[in-house]
Amino acid sequence: MSKTLEKLKSGILETFPEIGDVPISPEMQLGEIPEWDSIAAVNLQTYLRENFGIDVQLDFLNNETTLADIAEFIEKSAALKQRLS
Amino acid sequence: MIRSVISSTGCYLPDNIITNADLTQFSEEARDLVRVKTGILSRRVAPENKCTSDLAVEAARHCLEKISFSPENVEAVILSTSSPDRMQPATATRVQYLLGTGNAFAFDINSVCSGSTFGIALADSLIRSGSVTNVLLIAAEMYSKILNQKDYSTYPYFGDGAGAILFKSGSDGAGVLHSRLKTDGSKHDTIRVPGGGSMLPFEKMTSPKLAYFKMKGEEVFSFATDKAPEIIKQTALQAGIDLHDIRCFICHQANINILNSIADTLAISREHFFVNLHKYGNTASSSVLIALDEAIAEGVIVKGDLIMTVAFGGGLSWGANLIRL
Numbered sequence: 001m002s003k004t005l006e007k008l009k010s011g012i013l014e015t016f017p018e019i020g021d022v023p024i025s026p027e028m029q030l031g032e033i034p035e036w037d038s039i040a041a042v043n044l045q046t047y048l049r050e051n052f053g054i055d056v057q058l059d060f061l062n063n064e065t066t067l068a069d070i071a072e073f074i075e076k077s078a079a080l081k082q083r084l085s
Numbered sequence: 086m087i088r089s090v091i092s093s094t095g096c097y098l099p100d101n102i103i104t105n106a107d108l109t110q111f112s113e114e115a116r117d118l119v120r121v122k123t124g125i126l127s128r129r130v131a132p133e134n135k136c137t138s139d140l141a142v143e144a145a146r147h148c149l150e151k152i153s154f155s156p157e158n159v160e161a162v163i164l165s166t167s168s169p170d171r172m173q174p175a176t177a178t179r180v181q182y183l184l185g186t187g188n189a190f191a192f193d194i195n196s197v198c199s200g201s202t203f204g205i206a207l208a209d210s211l212i213r214s215g216s217v218t219n220v221l222l223i224a225a226e227m228y229s230k231i232l233n234q235k236d237y238s239t240y241p242y243f244g245d246g247a248g249a250i251l252f253k254s255g256s257d258g259a260g261v262l263h264s265r266l267k268t269d270g271s272k273h274d275t276i277r278v279p280g281g282g283s284m285l286p287f288e289k290m291t292s293p294k295l296a297y298f299k300m301k302g303e304e305v306f307s308f309a310t311d312k313a314p315e316i317i318k319q320t321a322l323q324a325g326i327d328l329h330d331i332r333c334f335i336c337h338q339a340n341i342n343i344l345n346s347i348a349d350t351l352a353i354s355r356e357h358f359f360v361n362l363h364k365y366g367n368t369a370s371s372s373v374l375i376a377l378d379e380a381i382a383e384g385v386i387v388k389g390d391l392i393m394t395v396a397f398g399g400g401l402s403w404g405a406n407l408i409r410l
Contacts, residue, residue, distance in 0.1 A: 014292070014294075017291065017292040017294050017295055018279075018295075018299075035301060037302075037303065039237050039238040039302060040238065042111060042112070042115040042118075042237035043235070043236060043237050043238065045111075045112055045115065046110060046111055046112070046115075046235055046237065047235075049112065050235075055112065057114070058112075058114055058115070
């Protein structure tokens with residue numbers, strides 16, 4: 001698992017402490033997080049902004065989005081920032 | 086017949102106003118949604134060095150001083166809170182001390198957001214039993230200290246505040262006419278602070294965030310919109326009152342969409358539902374007493390009016406009190 005995914009996995013555990021035994025893998029869809037809804041999406045959005053410096057639209061954080069999707073977005077955003085700096 | 090008459094009311098809201106725009110820990114997109122989801126525009130947050138009993142004392146002082154009622158004459162202090170100063174002793178004890186109500190016995194009750202209606206019923210029972218001739222009922226909450234500031238499912242919706250009612254025994258027809266209280270303990274997990282008690286002691290918590298308040302928002306919405314109209318109808322029916330004779334419904338101020346749904350379900354004009362949640366957010370069990378004090382202060386309700394206080398909250402619990410002012 002890439003460093004981005006490892007950090008993202010820790011973030012999921014931190015943001016949703018009651019996730020329990022749900023296996024956290026790159027293929028995990030956000031809809032599998034217990035009580036996932038539009039409000040949980042905002043909490044994840046806040047975490048991503050603070051820990052990865054990225055702004056994602058709430059639309060992107062839907063039930064079918066996987067952790068791999070989010071990790072890819074993070075890495076692409078970081079690469080873009082580097083090219084522009 | 087002895088009844089518990091509302092002799093005075095009071096409230097206290099901290100000075101510090103936090104608007105939705107101030108919640109910069111969330112995206113602008115999310116901040117805008119707070120108003121849409123709940124109708125809340127701002128909330129009050131108490132200073133760092135204050136605790137729940139401090140708010141309670143201010144509200145109670147406001148209540149007693151309004152009618153120059155001497156604290157020494159208060160016979161009982163009941164404090165409704167779900168955000169106590171400490172696990173123990175009862176937060177009401179510090180209130181009793183600071184307020185100068187040394188002749189009163191004092192204790193806490195906790196029925197989360199429905200605490201006001203439970204407190205009114207309890208105060209009324211004490212007076213009707215003849216044990217006391219007056220009860221100072223206070224509801225005080227400081228949720229800012231038990232919420233995760235980065236949790237969008239809770240933080241934006243709650244505010245700090247306190248309200249108070251001085252009940253005195255009377256027999257001229259005014260007072261608490263009827264109360265109805267309900268609990269569904271099968272839903273005890275819907276609204277909760279998971280850690281810090283005997284169920285999950287601090288040292289067993291897998292994350293410090295388990296000591297923060299949590300709720301299942303959609304379940305709470307469904308519960309409130311279902312049970313509140315039901316208990317309003319049942320309370321009026323048991324008291325032999327037509328709903329349209331009630332001048333004003335003072336409901337727990339959690340969400341404007343809940344209040345509108347209750348009004349529409351009952352086919353009662355929304356104008357009969359007092360609203361101040363846009364200013365203060367959800368102040369848990371103190372919301373009804375704060376709203377009651379404001380409704381009286383603004384002249385929305387006056388002596389002689391029939392009102393109904395209604396609340397719903399953790400437990401799950403819900404209650405209503407029919408009162409003649």
